[in-house]
Amino acid sequence: MKSKPSKSGADERVAERSPRRPFDREAGVAVAKDLFHERGYDAVGVAELTRALGINPPSLYAAYGNKAGLYERCLEIYVAEANLPADKILTPDRPLSEAINDLLRQAVRLYTKSKAKRGCMVAEGMRADDPQARQLANAYGDAAADFIEGYIKRSQPHQARKLADYVVTTLQGLSAGARAGRSRARLLAVAELAGQAFETFLHTSDESKNA
Amino acid sequence: MKSKPSKSGADERVAERSPRRPFDREAGVAVAKDLFHERGYDAVGVAELTRALGINPPSLYAAYGNKAGLYERCLEIYVAEANLPADKILTPDRPLSEAINDLLRQAVRLYTKSKAKRGCMVAEGMRADDPQARQLANAYGDAAADFIEGYIKRSQPHQARKLADYVVTTLQGLSAGARAGRSRARLLAVAELAGQAFETFLHTSDESKNA
């Protein structure tokens, strides 16, 4: 009867937190995230992960379920760490083209911040051979694309999708360029071009759409 | 004495052409090319290749050296088949922006021509996990980028690299979009935007650069 939910409330809290500390799951996710970001989902094996985390395979599976589960946690904190805080950049109070321009430039800075971890972890994950990993990354990628499209739609409802596609395509190209080793300066120049192009789209669209 | 170079000259020609037909190397390359294009270098194993070619592993290695060697042949004919005849599109007799616009649109058509073989085989190969395959693809990618930059430099010597980077980045984004399953119509819209953007770059650059 009272076997499960008996005793005091404090016990339940303690019971939830594992009687014997496993190995710091959170830190493990951070380490794995760097590995996945640096070399991609497929190229990082479980053996290398366990070596990097200082644990053995059974601990990894007990903690995260499987390799894809760990990757999911990595994606989660990668996005949550606000590496590219789209919600902070795409704010309703600033001009659309200025916000997009800022987004592109900040993306380049992020993609080229680390020499090892080049490009966008989500965008690169969408190209993984493993279908499960690809699906996980796609979820975040689609969410980001929807967010951008929704933001554009506020001021440009007629061609929001086309413009959002342009932005997303540019971001994917910038991520690929970063991964290929193109320098930050050159990518920033491209981002600036794309940003100033975006501004012209709004002008020309106003003319044609109002006609 | 007369054992080796005796007899008639016709024999030498026949002797060169393998006494027993191997298995049609050329056709094998074409089949392998489709597989590599469809699923990427890493995802296609030697076992699957030999199955698709109707041969056994030793024949593959005797014919192409190794998996990377076969991939190299595939890349070669992929590019040579003029899937995207840049030299036919980027001709000196047409306006720069028109040529670039055409290049982008034709690229989209190519990237979305087959439902299975999406994107650019070279651009996608540049992301392979295998360093050898990556290097092979990079060679073709760099050559294409240089060709584009050289073409732009003819009419825009000051900012050819920046503009070429923009075009290459857009192409990579389009390839990624095609691989992600984005429709031809949407990608064509993006290509058109990028093309019309490219034209504005020339105008604005003329003003600022001449000052």
Place this chain on the structure above:
DNA sequence: GCAATGCTATAGTGATCACTACAAATCAAA
């Protein structure tokens, strides 16, 4: 016919893949 040539298929190489069965070890609660 007879050896030489050259491609073929059978079978298997060690390495690595993601993943797990099992039992020792450690903790909490009784």
Place this chain on the structure above:
DNA sequence: TTTGATTTGTAGTGATCACTATAGCATTGC
């Protein structure tokens, strides 16, 4: 101290990786 729960390390699962040693076999020139 005993019991029960849980994580740990050891060791190994079958599968697949790229690749190859060996030998059979068909065709060639003699």
